[in-house]
Amino acid sequence: MAVKDIAEAVVVMDRVKVVELVKTEIAAGTEIDEILNAGLIDAMDIVGQKFSDGSLFVPEMLMAAKAMKAGLEELKPHLSAGAAVSRGTVIIGTVKGDLHDIGKNLVALMMEGAGMDVVDLGVDIDAEKFVKAAIEHNAGVVALSALLTTTMPTMETIVAAIKEAGIAVKTIIGGAPVTAAFADQIGADGFSADAPGAVELTRKLLAA
Amino acid sequence: MNAAERMKAAINLEPVDRVPNGPFYEAPICQYYGSSFRAALLEDQAMADAHLAGLDEFKFDWVMVGMGLIGGIIPEALDCRVSYPEDVFPIIEETTVKSIEDVARIAKLDMFTKRMERFLKGVSILKKELKGEVPIACEYISPFTIATRLRGTNEIMMDMYENPELVRDLQEVLVPLNIEVGKALIEEGVDYIFYGADMECPILLSPEHYKNFVDEPTTKVCNELTRLGAKVLPHMCGSIVETGIVDMLMKMDIHGIMPGNLTQETVLDIRELKEKVGDKICIFDNINPNGPLLIGTPEEVAAETRAHLENAKGMSGYIFSTAGTSSPNIPKENYLAMNREVLNFQWIDE
Numbered sequence: 001m002a003v004k005d006i007a008e009a010v011v012v013m014d015r016v017k018v019v020e021l022v023k024t025e026i027a028a029g030t031e032i033d034e035i036l037n038a039g040l041i042d043a044m045d046i047v048g049q050k051f052s053d054g055s056l057f058v059p060e061m062l063m064a065a066k067a068m069k070a071g072l073e074e075l076k077p078h079l080s081a082g083a084a085v086s087r088g089t090v091i092i093g094t095v096k097g098d099l100h101d102i103g104k105n106l107v108a109l110m111m112e113g114a115g116m117d118v119v120d121l122g123v124d125i126d127a128e129k130f131v132k133a134a135i136e137h138n139a140g141v142v143a144l145s146a147l148l149t150t151t152m153p154t155m156e157t158i159v160a161a162i163k164e165a166g167i168a169v170k171t172i173i174g175g176a177p178v179t180a181a182f183a184d185q186i187g188a189d190g191f192s193a194d195a196p197g198a199v200e201l202t203r204k205l206l207a208a
Numbered sequence: 209m210n211a212a213e214r215m216k217a218a219i220n221l222e223p224v225d226r227v228p229n230g231p232f233y234e235a236p237i238c239q240y241y242g243s244s245f246r247a248a249l250l251e252d253q254a255m256a257d258a259h260l261a262g263l264d265e266f267k268f269d270w271v272m273v274g275m276g277l278i279g280g281i282i283p284e285a286l287d288c289r290v291s292y293p294e295d296v297f298p299i300i301e302e303t304t305v306k307s308i309e310d311v312a313r314i315a316k317l318d319m320f321t322k323r324m325e326r327f328l329k330g331v332s333i334l335k336k337e338l339k340g341e342v343p344i345a346c347e348y349i350s351p352f353t354i355a356t357r358l359r360g361t362n363e364i365m366m367d368m369y370e371n372p373e374l375v376r377d378l379q380e381v382l383v384p385l386n387i388e389v390g391k392a393l394i395e396e397g398v399d400y401i402f403y404g405a406d407m408e409c410p411i412l413l414s415p416e417h418y419k420n421f422v423d424e425p426t427t428k429v430c431n432e433l434t435r436l437g438a439k440v441l442p443h444m445c446g447s448i449v450e451t452g453i454v455d456m457l458m459k460m461d462i463h464g465i466m467p468g469n470l471t472q473e474t475v476l477d478i479r480e481l482k483e484k485v486g487d488k489i490c491i492f493d494n495i496n497p498n499g500p501l502l503i504g505t506p507e508e509v510a511a512e513t514r515a516h517l518e519n520a521k522g523m524s525g526y527i528f529s530t531a532g533t534s535s536p537n538i539p540k541e542n543y544l545a546m547n548r549e550v551l552n553f554q555w556i557d558e
Contacts, residue, residue, distance in 0.1 A: 153537055
């Protein structure tokens, strides 16, 4: 089935083939929604799983995401509100004092791949910016990333600021030094040890 | 035994009188004793004063410096724009290698900036004060990890597929610069080079990419630093045994391995590493700096430390350590609790 071929091409990071196959399927009249979900979104789930089980690594994830995005660009003009309903809006950023973005970027890519609207604030982001973005974009989830142990306490500040703002948004945290115990301690709504887990957790929180 | 003798014995897999105590203590000690965190990380006398005060209370078996060097001074010397906040590690605000054309410029840079000179002076002051009784360890980084600082991590990772020549050429020019700074550290008094291979660990990079891109430049640097007189200790997170990375490390002229654990889930049991390397090399322990040490109670820290020490009991060539960078926000009572367990543990060589 050609749509599965698209997914395979994403997993093997073949951007040219992804674009070619997406164009072919569009021309053949295949449902846009099917190309998006079975061809592109499912592919990133497979890539995420392979990363979690250690058969793919960061360069491969980034290249697969690039291939997926290329396919998505071909689909975009054909997408309508009926064909692809947003799964919700997520604000994501690396917290103040921390410039590491590799994990955040992977999570953002996978969330986009999963059909979420992702507003990536970048790195070194303070509480005020997270709160403002969550309100402005009517976000369902705010995702905080940190790689430095020194910036983990900032997560607590941001989680507190979001609660104080009184907005109905969930917070999740992640990053190499972060733990579930730390998430509980600071009052976050969830924690994930890896990118696929973050997507799954966010799906559940947005659906709730 | 004094500290220098104890560490030397452990490195040589000889009997020790008690557990050698060599944690990555720099950030918390700079926080507890520094005139400011920044000054203690970077600045000659302030750096020496903080470490000497820490040594006086904690009785570590080494002095460990270098977070400011690898986080800010080296990237800045290589043309990154770096800021130095008062109370956190240096921050790289802008990378410098945008394309392969920038590599030639990097090759011509002078590493010995004013900040570098002040850092080296700090090492020199410590050497004089310690009188050979306590060795000095310096955190250091590989050409590949430096390359990620200069180019950007995502960019370098994708370059491996899209622009492999850049990855190779950039590391090639960084090798002599890396050796040059390492030589200066050794000449000022550094005894142990803690060689950080953060970005090439098997959590992030495949063993194949490590072999094809990283192994050769890293081997050149490590072997030369050993030839210049340092004890070189590679540090890497993830499953270094299962992935075969440890076999490549063991081919280098090194003196110990410091297995990190970037996450709780990827911690390597040092007994597994010992089974692999036998009596060929010294092994550092890897207690998680972000677990109870950071967010637990002193009692929980003490229990976790005892568990690690019991697991290692009697192991030849063992040095107690933490798995990686410790947060400056670790409560002092927690660090003291860990330290007490180490100093009081009844050690018996196997």
